[in-house]
Amino acid sequence: MTSNSVPATREESRVALVTCGEIPDLDPDDRLLLAPLRSRGVTAVPVAWDAEGVDWAGFDLAVLRSTWDYAARREQFVDWASAVPRLANPADVVRWNTDKRYLRDLAGAGVPVVPTTWAVDGVDLPDGGEYVVKPAVGAGSVDTGRYDLGLPEHRELAQAHVARLQAAGRLVMVQPYLTAVDTYGETSLLYLPDESGRLAFSHAIRKGAMLGGPDEGGAGLYKEETIRPRRPLDAELELGERALAVAPGDPHSLLYARVDLIPGPDDLPVVVELELTEPSLFLATAEGAADRLAAAVATRARKRDDYYVT
Known part of the structure; x- marks a missing residue:
């Protein structure tokens, strides 16, 4: 290298961490991604999904996170997702997963779900x-x-x-109402890409009971949860894999997934929800989880042609 040489630097990537107007600076758990993304040369920008004038094609990847206000405008949200050039998780998954009738598909595939x-x-x-x-x-x-x-x-x-x-x-x-949630609690299985880029079990948490009684139409984006780490049972892990297998496309191409389980009357787990669109990932509860997700985001942002996921 001559004295006039300039050291090579890796190309910067731009990633949108997609949120909603009520949480413009991201949920605290998602903010854990900012530093490890920055260390990988990724500029992460919080952007509300319905913000006006956003050039979504200008991002190497848009990652769905705290878009928790979509429920009253689902069709608008799904149409928006279909128009984003590079979205994780992809738009076909968003359409399928934002209507809980996907539980019918799980049940039809033989996956135990809460009766509905x-x-x-x-x-x-x-x-x-x-x-x-x-x-x-x-x-x-x-x-x-x-x-x-x-x-x-x-x-x-x-x-x-x-x-x-x-x-x-x-x-x-x-x-x-599955009464085991009052004692055993609800298990959430969290899945993130492994070093090969394939979705793999990462960590699990226990959620306490959230529903104390009737709903009277109060406002808010979400209800508070009591969270702590949990070591899942083999039966829970097996059921999580079965549920993921029903998702559209190749489940291992997903950037993240969450499977929520509660024991049924026979004490065997049943799926309450399969969260593939905007789940809390509880990154703070597992050492290295934020770093692993940031590594996967950085890889997909740089291999944008391989993850053109509309």
Whole structure:
């Protein structure tokens, strides 16, 4: 090298970490990605998905994160996702996964899921027992309530909840309340790419019960959660893999995934949700998780032609 030589520097990449207007600076967990991305020569920019005038083609990759306000505008959100040139996770997954009727596909493939009644216009609620009422399109347990249908006041509130959702044109889900969530809790399995770039189990957390009673239409993007790390059971890991196998395309091409499980009445796990669009990944609960995800984002940003994922 001569004295006039300039050391070679790696090409900078630009990545959008896609959020919503209510969280312009990202969720705290997602901010853990900023430093490891910067160390890999990636400029990460928080951008609201519905912000005006954004040149999405100017990013090497757009990574869906805290877009938690899409529920009331799902079709707009899905159309937006389809127009982004390089999106993770991809638009076909977004369309499939933002409507919880994907649970039908899981059940049809033999994956144990929480039993669900779907209702567009009215619903005959069970005579008794504890049940959950929620919309098929929603995030963060918002618009979700728990009801003891043997209690007249709870039954009345459940019927009002169903009517409120249906008046807004939303498909209603009615599910039995799985009481194991009050003791064992809910297990979330988190998947991130391994060193080869293939999706692999990364870590797991335990969530405590979130539904203390009826929902009365309060505002907010999400309900607070009590989180701690968990070592999952073999049966949970096996069920997580079975659920991922049903997702559109090659599940190993996904940038991230989360599978939420609760033990059913027979103590065997069932899938409550398969989160492939905007899940919290609880990066802070597992050493190296943020760094592993940042490495995968950087790789995909630099290999943009290989991950043209519309």
